[in-house]
Amino acid sequence: MRGMHGHRTMRGGYCCDMRGMLSFQVLWLLSRKPMHGDEIAEELAKRRGFKPKAGTIYPALKEMNERGLIEGRKKGKIIVYSLTPEGARGIRQAVIYFCHSFGDIFESAA
Secondary structure (H helix, E strand, O other), X not given: OHHHHOOEOOOOOEOOOOOOOHHHHHHHHHHHOOEXXXXXXXXXXXXXXXXXXXXXXXXXXXXXXXXXXXXEEEEOOEEEEEEOHHHHHHHHHHHHHHHHHHHHHHHHHO
C-alpha cells in the first residue's frame, strides 16, 4: 500500500513516498546535479541534521532506479546517480504537490 502515500507520475506510477520524504529529497538533490551515494547522504545530513546510513540510502536509490526515476553510471569505483526524464517529471510534480499540501505552513510561519 506504499503508493497510497505517494504522488502519481504521468505513467501512473508513484514518484515519492511522502511519509519519510527520503525519495523526494533525493530526487530534488539529483535535480540539482548528479551525485554518488555518499554525496547524497552528506547533503541530506546538512538538511536533516543527521547522515542517513548506507542501509537507508542505497535501498532507496535501488528502488528509484528500478522505478526508472534515476540511473546510475559507474565512474571508477563509485556509481554516480542522475535523474531520468521520468524522474525529472516526477520531481516537478512532487514539488507542486508538496507546495500545495504544505505551502500554508510556511506562510503562517513567516
